[in-house]
Amino acid sequence: MRKEEKMNQWSNFSKGFFKENAVFTLLLGMCPTLGVTSSASNGLGMGLATTFVLVMSNLVIALIKNLIPDKVRIPAFIVVIATFVTIVEMTMQAYVPALFDSLGLFIPLIVVNCLVLGRAEAFASKNNLVSSIIDGLGMGLGFAMALTILGSVRELLGSGKLFGIVIYPEDYGMLVFVLAPGAFIALGYLIAFINRVKKTA
Amino acid sequence: MNTLTVSPSPHVHSGDSVKKNMYGVIIALLPALAASLYYFGLGALIVSLAAVISCVLFEWAIQKFLLKTNPAIMDGSAALTGLLLAFNLPTNIPIWIIIIGSLVAIGIGKMSFGGLGNNIFNPALVGRVFLLISFPVQMTSWPEHGKNLTSYLDATTGATPLSIMKEGLANGESVSSLMDKIPSVSELFFGYTGGSAGEVAAAALLVGLIFMLLRKIITWHIPVAVIGTIVIFTGLLHLSNPEVYAGPLFHVLTGGVMLGAIFMATDYVSSPMSNKGMIVYGIGIGLITVIIRVFGAYPEGVSFAILIMNGFVPLIDKYIKPKRFGEVIKAGKK
Amino acid sequence: MAKTESTLKNMVLTLLVITGVAGASLGSMYELTKEPIAAAKLAKQQAAIKEVVPEFNNNPGEEVYEAQSKEGFTLKFFPAKKDNQLVGTAIETMTNTGFGGDVKIMVGLKPDGSIINYQVLEHKETPGLGTKMDVWFKTDKDNQSIVGKNPAKNNLTVSKDGGEVDAITAATISSRAFLDAVRVAYETYNQNNPAVEKGGKDESVE
Numbered sequence: 001m002r003k004e005e006k007m008n009q010w011s012n013f014s015k016g017f018f019k020e021n022a023v024f025t026l027l028l029g030m031c032p033t034l035g036v037t038s039s040a041s042n043g044l045g046m047g048l049a050t051t052f053v054l055v056m057s058n059l060v061i062a063l064i065k066n067l068i069p070d071k072v073r074i075p076a077f078i079v080v081i082a083t084f085v086t087i088v089e090m091t092m093q094a095y096v097p098a099l100f101d102s103l104g105l106f107i108p109l110i111v112v113n114c115l116v117l118g119r120a121e122a123f124a125s126k127n128n129l130v131s132s133i134i135d136g137l138g139m140g141l142g143f144a145m146a147l148t149i150l151g152s153v154r155e156l157l158g159s160g161k162l163f164g165i166v167i168y169p170e171d172y173g174m175l176v177f178v179l180a181p182g183a184f185i186a187l188g189y190l191i192a193f194i195n196r197v198k199k200t201a
Numbered sequence: 202m203n204t205l206t207v208s209p210s211p212h213v214h215s216g217d218s219v220k221k222n223m224y225g226v227i228i229a230l231l232p233a234l235a236a237s238l239y240y241f242g243l244g245a246l247i248v249s250l251a252a253v254i255s256c257v258l259f260e261w262a263i264q265k266f267l268l269k270t271n272p273a274i275m276d277g278s279a280a281l282t283g284l285l286l287a288f289n290l291p292t293n294i295p296i297w298i299i300i301i302g303s304l305v306a307i308g309i310g311k312m313s314f315g316g317l318g319n320n321i322f323n324p325a326l327v328g329r330v331f332l333l334i335s336f337p338v339q340m341t342s343w344p345e346h347g348k349n350l351t352s353y354l355d356a357t358t359g360a361t362p363l364s365i366m367k368e369g370l371a372n373g374e375s376v377s378s379l380m381d382k383i384p385s386v387s388e389l390f391f392g393y394t395g396g397s398a399g400e401v402a403a404a405a406l407l408v409g410l411i412f413m414l415l416r417k418i419i420t421w422h423i424p425v426a427v428i429g430t431i432v433i434f435t436g437l438l439h440l441s442n443p444e445v446y447a448g449p450l451f452h453v454l455t456g457g458v459m460l461g462a463i464f465m466a467t468d469y470v471s472s473p474m475s476n477k478g479m480i481v482y483g484i485g486i487g488l489i490t491v492i493i494r495v496f497g498a499y500p501e502g503v504s505f506a507i508l509i510m511n512g513f514v515p516l517i518d519k520y521i522k523p524k525r526f527g528e529v530i531k532a533g534k535k
Numbered sequence: 536m537a538k539t540e541s542t543l544k545n546m547v548l549t550l551l552v553i554t555g556v557a558g559a560s561l562g563s564m565y566e567l568t569k570e571p572i573a574a575a576k577l578a579k580q581q582a583a584i585k586e587v588v589p590e591f592n593n594n595p596g597e598e599v600y601e602a603q604s605k606e607g608f609t610l611k612f613f614p615a616k617k618d619n620q621l622v623g624t625a626i627e628t629m630t631n632t633g634f635g636g637d638v639k640i641m642v643g644l645k646p647d648g649s650i651i652n653y654q655v656l657e658h659k660e661t662p663g664l665g666t667k668m669d670v671w672f673k674t675d676k677d678n679q680s681i682v683g684k685n686p687a688k689n690n691l692t693v694s695k696d697g698g699e700v701d702a703i704t705a706a707t708i709s710s711r712a713f714l715d716a717v718r719v720a721y722e723t724y725n726q727n728n729p730a731v732e733k734g735g736k737d738e739s740v741e
Contacts, residue, residue, distance in 0.1 A: 068549050069541040083557040087564050094571035097579060144732050174301065174335040179366065181334065337664050338705045367706060368695075498634065 013134045016142030022115045022148035023187075024194045029115040033147060034183040036106045040163045045099045046145020049092070051137065053084045053110050054119060058136035061124040077120045078111070085110045104173025108147060115143060153186050154178060221315070222469070223277035229409035230284055236402035237292070244292030245398045248282060251296050253302035256283030263312045278317050279327045282306055285325035288399020288460060289504065290332070293344045298336055302328040322511045323471045326504045331470040333504075343396055360398050362389070362455045366447055369498040375444040380451075389454040400460040403453075410463045419467045422476050426483025427462035427490075428453055434491045446495060458490065461503035468497065471511045478514075478521040485510045580641035584613050587652040588623035592616035595625060606630075612724070621646050625655070628720035629682030635659030638668075640713065642693040642720050650717070658709075667707030672713065676720040677701050681714075686721040 022028045030052070037043040060080050068076045089107045093102040100107070110116065119139055124132040155161050158177030160168040176182040237245040252300065264272040269327045274280075276404075286306050292494035306328030314320040338509040343361050362383045384394045390403045399406075413419045431452055438446035452458065457465075465488055466472060471481050488508045493502025539545050577596060584595050595613035602610055611627040623646070629639040638658045643651035655669045672681045678701045681691055692698025695709050702710035 062552075066538050068553075069539050069545045071541040072546045072550055076550060079550075079553050079557050083561060090564055090568040090572065094568040094575060097575040151582055172297075174331075175337070176331055176334040179334065188313075335659070341705045 003034050009131070009134055012131055013138035016135075016138035016140070017140075017145060018198075020139075020142075021146055022139055022143045023150070024191055025192075026115075026118075028118055029113045029143060031109060032106050032113060033150065034180065034187065035109075036103055037147055037151040037154055037183060038158070039049055039102075039161070040151040040156040041099075042102055042142075043147035043149075044144060046103055047140070047147040048105060049088050049103070050113060050116065051140025051144055052088055054116050054140040054143075055133060055136040056084045057081045057116060057120055058124040058132040059129065060130035061120045062127065062129045065125045073125065074117075074121070077117060081116050081120065082111045095104060102161055104128075115139065150183070150186060150190060153190065154182055159185070160184060206450050219278070220276045221422050222282050222418055222495050225413065225416050226464065227277060227281055228410045229418070230281075230288070230399070231398045232405035232408040233402060233460070234284070235289070236405040237398040239394075240401060241292040241344060243259045243400060244344060247289075247296070248290055248294060248299060248398055249287040251299045252290070252303055253283035256280065256286065256307050256474060259304050259307040260312070263308060264316075268312070268316075273297035273317075275319070279307060281297065282311070285323075285464060288464075289329040289457065291343045291396075292398045293342070294339055296405075298332060298339055301335075301431065302332045305331040306526065318384070318470055319468055322508050323336065323465055326465055326508050326511075330504055330508060340467055346393055346401065349514075351447045354371070361382065361500070362394055362451070363494065363500040366451070366455075367494075368446065369408070376447050376455045378449075386450055386454065389451075394523075396455075397457065397460075399455045403459045406459040406463050413467075418474065419432045420479070422479035423467045423472060423483045424462045427466055427487045428458065430484045430487025431458060434488060435495075438491075438495065452491065452494065452501045456494075456501045457503040461486070461490075461507055464509075465504070468506050471514060473514050473517045473521065475518070475521050480515045480516055482510050482514065485513065569648050583641050583654050583656065583692075584625040584643075586654045587625050587641055588613075588615040589617070590647045591617050591622055593617075594621075600727075602723050604628075606719060607717060610720065610723050612727070618693065623651050624724065626724060628710050628716045628718040628723070630716040630719055632708075633658055633660055634706070634708045635661070636710075638712045638716055640716050640720075641715055642722055644721065647685065648687050648721060648724065649683060650681050653681060653717070655713075658667065660709045660712075661706065664703065664706035665712075667703050667706065668709060668713045671703050672700070673701050673709075681717065686718060693718060727735050 016022065018025075020026060020052070023030075023033050029050070057080050062079060085108060088110070089100075092103075092107065112119050119136060123135045127135070152162055153155075154177045155163075156167060158173050158175060158179075160166060160170045160173040164199045174182070177186060234245075234249065237249075237259060257274050257279045261272045261274045264274075270505075283306075284304060286302055287299070290302070306324040309331070310322055310327030311317065311320045323452030328341070341364070344498060353481050356522075365382055366376075366379055369382070394401055414421060432449040435446065435452040436449040439448045466483065473479050486503075489506035489509055490502045493499055493505055499505070538547065562648055579684060580596055588595075593614075593616040595615050596708050598614050598616075600614075602611050602612065604610055608629050608631075610629075613625040613627075614621055614624060625641055625643050625645050627639065627641050629637055631637050636659050638660070639655055639656040640653055642653040645651055652673065658665065658668070660668065671679055674680060675682075676701055678694065681700060684691060690698045691700055691714050691715065693702035693707060693714045694706060696711070698714070700710070700714060
């Protein structure tokens, strides 16, 4: 009985990485996915910021879900999410200003990331506290992983670097991958690749 | 409009095939290829060969190993894509960039959409625009014509007439003073100018057009609509203020207008089916080209214009359908 | 625990409580991060100043003054002093002639007006072309570098316009904008410090 529950929590956590990956499978949160992933570290930073918001909002919403009347649940969720996003924004600005500068506009946009609201509505408002936290952590880290992969591909192809480390001279990089069109192209091929892996797995 | 004549069987096969049409287009490109060899020498040869060979190889490899189908490289479509891509490149571009461009043209532009017949965008242009955005420095340093017959990478470079015009105007110079720095109309017509390998000699491209029209490989609608729109639009602008807007002849004879209107926009797969649709499509290309050239950031806009209008083709085909076989024409509707 | 009913009273009350709690927690968070944010901003400014002027030991951020350029841009001047002797001025300057609009740079001028160094603060130029300005004009290669040159003696425009600076390859417009921002800084600096007008040789103030 206990073992089974553990297994469930494990699959609850791991689903965010592959089976229900926010970016590659659900296609949620496309705005930051395409917007900030011009480098691996930007992708990772954005992914972790979203993870924090996701875990905290899932936690709070799981706690207060029964207190919120159904008809006003969406505004209530948004207020909770916006609060945590603002906290992340202020903390970043104070302690990691460099990351804040490069993520810029996209931090406040976490509020309207469908992934965060989607998990609040679809999961946290129906499940208990522990499951909700684990769900938020899994989905968030899966999102962070996807953004880091996409960021790495774009940084490597576009400017010849990986996490800022030079792999090959920048002159040989395909600049289009640093720009918006490259984000779409890279994401498209990553999704195609993952679908292919899924089919054979 | 022609009415369809349908006779009972037996029918005679006209002998038309993908292969025949593709090789027809390639033959039509030969005068332009000869012109580019004449003006750019060794560089044009290396670029053309590299693009054609790598396009065919990528097509073969993707069909054989990724799609696991029977390679159909002999239909000539990959070779045509390679040749058109080469015609859109400066002749001093390094081979590794050509290889990337071929991979993008065939892999992203064509095979990702399902191969010949399914691609939404003209593959050669997809490759060209990808390279233009990725390697702006190499893609915009043009070798001077006639001076580099035996050199390749170290060719002396100069600006194209379009970029001279764009930068001069941005700098506050007037059109008439800039026209002195630009080759004359007859020089432009025969190709004494800098530019991509295949786009410099309007005369050679027109020979190709006449050949394709005679062989009925393409109809007149798209080239005429594109060039006509550009002439009218730039003519109106020129009349309104001749010191700020260059005249129609300049616009038609420079850059990729001829190559684009005759060979790129008329690609079967990525252009509309009906004659009316072709005219709408051609007008769109002409308008967007002029808007990008005159008001936009880039000096040249033909390839962007064709790609944008490629995206509209399904919509055009939806609203302007070719007459269906057996369709009854309703009274009151022409 | 039973689900709260969706009555008007309940709805108003829950939203009120939630927004109240959210507001209170954000308020306290703001108080907590106010000082670190200000410190981070100051550190960034100091770092940018340090980049473009020689060593100094005053606080240029406190002695900052502003001036309008001819074009109507508001420029900020940070005087860097070592033992009360002016060693250079970091000037936050800008232009709106960039390929993608505004280009903001910080350029350091010696008291005689020659360029010590610069740093690009903000721009929207084309990646791979105009963006190269962050190192291009301080790379000592051919005629790229503007470091050590004096706008009073050197014609700091791109070679295409008859100047002596090599433009960034395929990014003439961005290069022009960059040099224009430098010119704006120098001219406005001159208006406010007439002593440098003739390259610092003439000490008389007109």
